[in-house]
Amino acid sequence: MIFRWLNDRDKLFPKFRGPSELLYFFGLILIMMILVYGIYIPFLGFYREDWFMTWGYVVKGATVFITMYGKERPLMGYLYSALYPLLGSAPWAWAVYAFILRLACTLSLFELVKRLLPGSRWIAIVSAILFLIYPGFLEQTQPNTFQMHLLGIFLALLSMLFMILAIQTASETRGYVLRFISLVSTALYPFTMEYYIGLEGLRLAILWFALKRPYSLSGRKSIGRFLREWLPHVVVIASFVYWRVFLFESDRPTLNTERLIGVYSSQTLLTLLRFLVELGRDIVEVTFMAWGVPLYNHWYYGDYKFFLLGALLSLIGGGTFLGFWHLANLKDEKSDNSTQSVKEMKAGLAIGLIGIISALIPVVATLQEVRFAIRDDRYSLPASLGVAIFLASLLGFSVQSQFRKWIVGALIFASILTHYQSSRYMIDFWNVQRQVWWQLSWRAPTIKRNTLLMVNLPFPFYLIEGYEIWGASNLVFYPDQARPRINGELIQHDPVIS
Numbered sequence: 001m002i003f004r005w006l007n008d009r010d011k012l013f014p015k016f017r018g019p020s021e022l023l024y025f026f027g028l029i030l031i032m033m034i035l036v037y038g039i040y041i042p043f044l045g046f047y048r049e050d051w052f053m054t055w056g057y058v059v060k061g062a063t064v065f066i067t068m069y070g071k072e073r074p075l076m077g078y079l080y081s082a083l084y085p086l087l088g089s090a091p092w093a094w095a096v097y098a099f100i101l102r103l104a105c106t107l108s109l110f111e112l113v114k115r116l117l118p119g120s121r122w123i124a125i126v127s128a129i130l131f132l133i134y135p136g137f138l139e140q141t142q143p144n145t146f147q148m149h150l151l152g153i154f155l156a157l158l159s160m161l162f163m164i165l166a167i168q169t170a171s172e173t174r175g176y177v178l179r180f181i182s183l184v185s186t187a188l189y190p191f192t193m194e195y196y197i198g199l200e201g202l203r204l205a206i207l208w209f210a211l212k213r214p215y216s217l218s219g220r221k222s223i224g225r226f227l228r229e230w231l232p233h234v235v236v237i238a239s240f241v242y243w244r245v246f247l248f249e250s251d252r253p254t255l256n257t258e259r260l261i262g263v264y265s266s267q268t269l270l271t272l273l274r275f276l277v278e279l280g281r282d283i284v285e286v287t288f289m290a291w292g293v294p295l296y297n298h299w300y301y302g303d304y305k306f307f308l309l310g311a312l313l314s315l316i317g318g319g320t321f322l323g324f325w326h327l328a329n330l331k332d333e334k335s336d337n338s339t340q341s342v343k344e345m346k347a348g349l350a351i352g353l354i355g356i357i358s359a360l361i362p363v364v365a366t367l368q369e370v371r372f373a374i375r376d377d378r379y380s381l382p383a384s385l386g387v388a389i390f391l392a393s394l395l396g397f398s399v400q401s402q403f404r405k406w407i408v409g410a411l412i413f414a415s416i417l418t419h420y421q422s423s424r425y426m427i428d429f430w431n432v433q434r435q436v437w438w439q440l441s442w443r444a445p446t447i448k449r450n451t452l453l454m455v456n457l458p459f460p461f462y463l464i465e466g467y468e469i470w471g472a473s474n475l476v477f478y479p480d481q482a483r484p485r486i487n488g489e490l491i492q493h494d495p496v497i498s
Contacts, residue, residue, distance in 0.1 A: 024327050024328055025324070028324045029103070029110075029129075030103075032133060032317060032321075033099065033102065033106070035316065036133055036415070036416055037099050037140055040095075040141065041092055043427045044423075044427060044430060045434070046433075047426065047429065047430070048145065049467070050144040050145055051468050051471030051475075052467040052470070053068075053471075055471040055472075055475050055484075057084045057089065058479055059481060062080070062084045065078075065081045065084070066078060071250055072250060073191065075191035076191075079148065079151070091430075101150040105150060105154045106132045108154060108161055109128050109385060109388065110128035111161055112161045115164050117348060120341045120345055120348070122341075123345065123348050123389065126391075126395065127389045128388070130391055131384055133411070133419070134380075134384040135295065136286055136291075136384060137378065138294060138377060138422040139374075139378055141426040148193070149381055152189045152382075153381060153385070156185070156189040159203070159233075160182075162182035163182040163203070163233075164206070164210055165178045166179045166182060167211065168210075186236045186237065187236050193382075195363050195379070196382050197362055198358045198362040198363070198382060199382055199385070200233070201354050201358020201361070202355035202359065202386055203230075204354070207229055209350075211229065244257075245257050260366060260367065278364045278369050279357070279361065282360045282363070282364060283356055283357060286356065286383045287391070289372075293372045294377070294418050295414055295417060297372060299421070302421065306424055309420075311417060314412070314420065315413065317412050317413065317416040318413040318416075319409075346397065348396075348397075349393045352386045352389035355386025355390070359385070360383050370383075374464070395407060432457055436457065441476050450487070451486050453469050453487065454469075455469050455490075455491070463490055466489050469488025470484050470488035473486045
């Protein structure tokens with residue numbers, strides 16, 4: 001099987017010049033994954049929502065998640081009920097699972113772009129790298145909670161990839177099978193995160209270019225083939241939207257359609273103005289500011305020796321890419337500057353920009369926005385697919401070949417350092433939490449029922465919800481009780497004005 005696959009490599013990877021270059025690429029991706037995410041896996045822990053979810057699993061079993069998420073995101077409840085018996089309450093297991101999902105997303109994006117733009121291997125390679133290292137989303141250090149976001153991205157990419165494979169296959173039977181898998185993935189991914197439906201704009205752009213480029217169809221034939229491929233996905237997404245808006249009742253305010261309708265109807269002009277302004281801001285933020293602002297936010301954290309270690313790891317990552325550039329001979333100017341490559345780079349610019357805008361529209365329309373802060377940067381993740389394609393195409397189209405590698409190397413350096421600083425903070429945060437509960441458990445071996453705990457962590461660490469206190473404390477003191485016996489509240493530092 002392996003030898004047969006290697007013999008077909010030229011058909012599968014037409015722009016790679018041999019098995020050695022393909023091996024170099026996969027080695028590069030694996031090294032980047034380890035530098036950005038892998039080396040921190042043994043040291044990460046539980047944070048934020050992880051506490052009450054782990055408490056629920058320990059005291060009530062995995063089926064508790066079906067009820068817990070029944071009024072928010074039902075599919076999430078069923079997935080957690082299946083995942084918790086496999087991964088348990090070990091933080092490293094969830095981190096490994098998130099690592100695998102991120103790797104699967106990266107390789108899926110690479111394969112999608114490579115098949116869409118076969119004349120520009122630069123765009124496929126750099127798109128995959130930029131998505132992998134994207135520093136605008138730093139929540140993978142909380143894998144228990146945010147693995148669901150990565151799963152949604154993977155399913156969306158799988159849907160688009162199998163759609164392209166179905167178009168490009170010569171076998172009618174295989175085409176139907178691939179289209180079926182694509183539609184199933186389309187039906188599933190919005191249930192992970194409903195605002196991911198904005199990725200349908202990226203599908204629209206990909207499908208149009210995929211059909212227009214090889215067949216040179218015009219007029220009714222072009223539109224007819226496009227509609228035949230696109231309408232099944234429209235029906236699936238429209239069914240989800242109908243269920244979500246008219247049938248499903250959510251307890252979460254941000255998912256409550258009646259609330260959104262009330263805001264838009266009572267403040268129409270102001271809300272529309274906010275939509276336009278915030279959409280423009282978020283486009284700039286996720287595309288350009290993401291490569292600098294998160295790094296600045298974490299720039300001063302930690303002591304000098306750890307910062308220098310992070311800089312060293314970042315240099316290794318940038319140097320690894322430059323080594324791959326040399327080995328793979330990506331400075332092939334004749335290939336990169338060909339008429340086909342230039343056309344594909346222009347198409348990549350359009351596809352990426354459409355992907356960015358469409359991914360952000362549901363976020364802004366539901367009164368959310370991208371912020372490079374804890375939790376709020378999650379809204380940048382679906383847009384990062386478009387960002388990766390757009391920036392790779394922009395560099396290929398507007399920057400001379402001899403300068404591209406240095407720009408990408410600089411982005412890799414900054415991104416690895418950003419992830420390093422963020423991960424260092426989360427590792428220290430986990431250690432502080434462990435110390436708090438260990439100290440409390442031996443200084444106060446028993447705590448009476450109905451006790452109210454108020455915990456204040458040393459700066460710069462902080463809690464954001466009471467469940468971080470009662471979830472952890474009940475696991476420590478009452479792990480066999482089906483109801484929380486200890487309550488938790490945050491210490492408010494702001495003065496209370498009466």
